[in-house]
Amino acid sequence: MWFFTGPKLVFGPGSVEFLASLNAKKALLVCDRFLVQSGAHGRIVEELRKSGAEVEVFGEVDPEPLVSRVLEGVAVARNVQPDLIVGLGGGSAMDVTKAIYALYERPDLTVYELTPLVEMTLGKKARLIQIPTTSGTGSETTWATILTEGEGGTKLELAHRQLIAEWAVLDPMLPATMPPKLTADTGADALCHAIESISSEWANPFSDAFAKEAVQLLYRDLPRAVKDGQDAEARESVHYAATMAGLSFGNAQVGVGHALGHALGSVLHVPHGRAVGTFLPYAIEYNFPAAKEKFARLAPVLGESVVRDARELSASVRKLWKGIGMSGSIREIGGITPEAFESALPELVTRADQSTCVTANPRVPSSADLKRIFQSAWEGKPVDF
Amino acid sequence: MVKFPSQEWIDQFKELVNQNAAYEDAARTWEGDFIFLVLPDGNLTAPAAFYLDLWHGKCRGAQMLSSPTEKTADFTYEGLYSNWKGLIAKQIDPIKGLLGGKFKLRGNMMKVMRYTRAAKELVETATKIPTEYA
Numbered sequence: 180m181w182f183f184t185g186p187k188l189v190f191g192p193g194s195v196e197f198l199a200s201l202n203a204k205k206a207l208l209v210c211d212r213f214l215v216q217s218g219a220h221g222r223i224v225e226e227l228r229k230s231g232a233e234v235e236v237f238g239e240v241d242p243e244p245l246v247s248r249v250l251e252g253v254a255v256a257r258n259v260q261p262d263l264i265v266g267l268g269g270g271s272a273m274d275v276t277k278a279i280y281a282l283y284e285r286p287d288l289t290v291y292e293l294t295p296l297v298e299m300t301l302g303k304k305a306r307l308i309q310i311p312t313t314s315g316t317g318s319e320t321t322w323a324t325i326l327t328e329g330e331g332g333t334k335l336e337l338a339h340r341q342l343i344a345e346w347a348v349l350d351p352m353l354p355a356t357m358p359p360k361l362t363a364d365t366g367a368d369a370l371c372h373a374i375e376s377i378s379s380e381w382a383n384p385f386s387d388a389f390a391k392e393a394v395q396l397l398y399r400d401l402p403r404a405v406k407d408g409q410d411a412e413a414r415e416s417v418h419y420a421a422t423m424a425g426l427s428f429g430n431a432q433v434g435v436g437h438a439l440g441h442a443l444g445s446v447l448h449v450p451h452g453r454a455v456g457t458f459l460p461y462a463i464e465y466n467f468p469a470a471k472e473k474f475a476r477l478a479p480v481l482g483e484s485v486v487r488d489a490r491e492l493s494a495s496v497r498k499l500w501k502g503i504g505m506s507g508s509i510r511e512i513g514g515i516t517p518e519a520f521e522s523a524l525p526e527l528v529t530r531a532d533q534s535t536c537v538t539a540n541p542r543v544p545s546s547a548d549l550k551r552i553f554q555s556a557w558e559g560k561p562v563d564f
Numbered sequence: 565m566v567k568f569p570s571q572e573w574i575d576q577f578k579e580l581v582n583q584n585a586a587y588e589d590a591a592r593t594w595e596g597d598f599i600f601l602v603l604p605d606g607n608l609t610a611p612a613a614f615y616l617d618l619w620h621g622k623c624r625g626a627q628m629l630s631s632p633t634e635k636t637a638d639f640t641y642e643g644l645y646s647n648w649k650g651l652i653a654k655q656i657d658p659i660k661g662l663l664g665g666k667f668k669l670r671g672n673m674m675k676v677m678r679y680t681r682a683a684k685e686l687v688e689t690a691t692k693i694p695t696e697y698a
Contacts, residue, residue, distance in 0.1 A: 533678035
């Protein structure tokens with residue numbers, strides 16, 4: 180027995196107008212700090228006000244959000260008493276929104292209790308809506324929230340099915356202003372979600388269907404969206420592909436590439452999409468011996484000869500990465516000296532080893548395996564063990 | 565063949581856990597004891613419980629309890645007898661079993677989720693015991 184869960188979707192250019200139909204009395208908008216600074220959140224506030232709602236904005240979310248930021252947001256929510264909570268932004272903003280929503284609904288819980296084993300029914304005080312402004316995280320569809328314990332601290336990989344939004348609003352106009360590098364990083368994250376979920380031990384026919392479509396769209400349209408951010412067709416395609424990939428991994432799990440990426444992100448402060456994207460070819464090579472038949476499901480999308488050979492499959496990702504400016508190795512990311520990498524390696528291995536992302540990985544990585552993958556990814560050498 | 569649940573079964577489990585290098589690696593920083601609670605269904609008519617003292621990749625002690633309340637532990641992993649059979653046969657994944665409601669865990673879930681590889685290795689160990697059921 181397994182499940183396939185996700186939010187209801189409203190999509191298309193101008194779909195933020197849907198917010199005006201929600202009949203809320205008090206809305207709390209949780210968003211990235213830079214959206215407030217640029218005024219980009221104004222359109223959302225306007226639509227919420229059209230619904231008759233008083234709108235309070237908690238626009239304090241930074242990248243790699245800390246638990247302390249969530250607690251600030253919870254205090255605002257308890258003061259405002261919203262009947263609608265809206266997350267707006269990238270993965271950080273939407274993850275923070277989920278945690279604020281849960282702790283507002285259940286003041287008896289701590290953030291550390293947002294695990295699948297806690298029985299909770301949310302939605303008694305407020306409805307939850309998520310609006311992604313980037314195309315990659317998939318957080319608008321999932322029940323996971325990634326928070327950081329403290330500056331430089333461990334990433335908490337929290338999850339509960341009740342954290343899934345009632346609606347995800349997919350307006351492809353919102354990511355239209357993303358710069359090329361952010362488009363590449365977030366799109367790479369989406370491709371990682373799709374490919375890691377299709378090779379997951381928990382993959383299922385429904386997650387596979389979304390993963391395959393996401394891979395097809397991202398291979399075709401991500402380079403266009405990176406090259407020309409004003410290419411509306413490519414933007415729309417990549418935006419929906421990211422949500423499809425989110426629906427896929429949200430119901431099948433990611434894998435060792437995300438475990439390695441979370442470790443690199445938290446220890447050496449590499450942005451999430453860049454980190455997991457860098458590891459994807461190495462994760463494919465590592466997992467291939469244990470997941471040949473799973474990867475073969477991508478044959479209709481990538482071609483039989485590509486998916487039947489680990490090196491061919493990883494090479495196809497490396498070729499895509501080269502076209503969008505994604506790093507081919509940790510060294511290529513820049514800003515990390517060999518000494519800093521060597522010094523951080525034990526901690527990187529420990530954090531990857533303790534990541535929930537390896538739970539459903541098709542090949543169970545030992546700590547020695549993780550160290551060798553990190554070293555391969557540093558050097559830019561294919562994984563051959 | 566070794567009957568499950570029994571003291572003989574948990575003795576073999578302890579011995580095999582302590583020979584499992586992959587478990588030792590995965591659980592090298594683990595500190596915490598477990599009660600595995602087998603709830604009756606099918607041919608098992610009364611609950612059975614095992615106590616396991618797991619520490620830094622080794623099993624320091626294993627005991628079948630006379631009753632589920634004989635000892636307390638940091639964690640309790642419980643499920644129906646039929647689900648334990650599914651787990652030992654590798655038909656049920658230990659973590660997916662939790663998320664799907666076939667098993668319940670009492671204890672610090674955050675801590676356990678950092679050691680899912682160790683949990684898999686414990687199940688892998690259990691599959692190596694030639695087990696017969698009630």
